[in-house]
Amino acid sequence: MASNLSCSGIDGFTLSGIPNLEDFHFWFGFPLALLYLVAMLGNVTIIWVIRKERELHDPMYIFLFQLSVLDLLIATTVMPKMLGIFWFDSRLIPFDMCLTQMFSIHFLSALESGILVAMAVDRYVAICHPLRYSSILTNKTIVRIGLVILLRGAAGMIPLPLLIKRFSLFGGNLLSHSYCLHQEVMKLACAHIRINIVYGLFIALSAMGLDSVFISISYLLIIKMVLGLAGESSLKAIGTCAAHICAVIVFYLGFIGIAVVHRFPSSSAPYLHVLFGNIYLLGSPVINPLIYGIKTKQIRSRLSRIFSKAISLTSGE
Template sequence: MVTANESCFHPHTFILLGIPGLEHLHVWISVPFFSMFLFAIIGNYTVLFIIFTDVSLHQPMYIYFTILALVDIILANSTVPKLLCIFWFHQNEIDFHTCLVQMFFVHTFSTIESGIFLAMAYDRYAAICNPLRYSVTVTPSVIIISGVFAVLRGVVYILPLPLLSERFHQYSSNVIVHSYCEHMAVVRLACADVSFNDHLGMAIGFLVLVMDSVLIALSYVMILRALLKLSVEARVKSFGTCISHVCAILSFYTPILSSSLVHRFGKNVPHHTHILLANSYLLVPPMMNPLVYGIRTKQIRERVAKFFLK
């Protein structure tokens, strides 16, 4: 392994440290990570199985659930298997180009998930604010187009990051002080000016985290205004359809926002806290989404109960 004290070189592999500073606890840390990963995979595959096998669930709302479950499966698989290899087998090496591929998948599918939540916010807005036109404005084709747009947006936003990172041929070290190939954790090792990458990453973060959350918040402001005009019974029933989406949004944006704030302003926060927060927004949403939608959505809850009772 080449150390940071030696001259610049082109690494064929990188070394991921896992959770730096907590190496002696890696085996114990792997237990909750593996548990969350297992729950995320089983939960999302269960949601997919229920929706695909039950014709009555082939409705617009459940198409969003399907897309979200697929995104969560890919997002969880993009980092956790390698992280468990680090924890259990000390397999810290990752190929240079594999690292860039992991960078692309992690950031792209996080961006896609944000786009799906934005589309689902519009779905809730249309269902509550314009219920008579819901079947016309939110059709399966509209949902598929919004899903394709979310995917294309994620690819367009994130693809420049690994492509720009590949142009750096000389690095001061091949040791990444992180558990996965996070964009800035990689490019900061380059023997070059990385300010453009830094600014581009911040711009993408602003477009995804800030703009999407603001638009989602605006949709719920309009939903609340519409709910205030309804009777108490109708208000409670209508808002009940939004609780699942609100919980899923909070489980996604809260870890990302916390990680971003700590990264930018928490200079005295231990580095392993940064890494744990960065991993939380890749594991918590995939674990929570099937739980939230499975419990809060009556049709899915009944199908799951019926399946296990059989």
């Protein structure tokens, strides 16, 4: 329940920038815009290369394609409004728009977590059962996996805005992030929020929690298999997993960080809310295309051919 005793109906919420550094917001907007540009260019490039290269139309790259689409959507969900806060002091967000953004963030994050599990399973099958890879991960199986991830995300996240919508009075409208999250909006409600807390915890454990367990099990089985391989083969197997491991670390680091600062708000400095909030939503969209662009030979070679052709045209050769 909101601590503020003055409760009233509200038309929207006030988003925050960086506490105590409001005078520098305009300048902070430029590195944020640069990160958004990197995320857009990186993920669009990954999507374009995978579509163009027929040799990349296997399960591993189909999942990477889906991951890049999700990263693109996540960044676009928050960055335009965030840049509006830093450049134009546009901090107000209407109530329904806040709920829409809140659902989009949680829904897309759940989908990304599911795709990371699918990619872990893909690596497990490729390393532990290479001869059965194409028979296990068929196109039909990939479609079914995608539908399960989509339906799970929708079923789990649709109730979140509905649980907030039932509140009519709020003890304030100031949020500590530059976007709307369920765990923060519910704390402003002038009503019992036990249902919201229990449901939010259930979703966190049943979605992100179980996903992290499945990913861990996949890699324990992979490690067991790799330990039985010869030196060069084991290094090659580990190399195929390196990019995915980095993507998992970046995603769950942000998720755990933002969960901790909301669990212990009184002991968390305001700037930590901003830091982990931005890592949670911008880390994966910015870092994932860089990781996969560097680690994936086919993507590197395609980009190399593009740049070589562009240089040749520029030099008039």
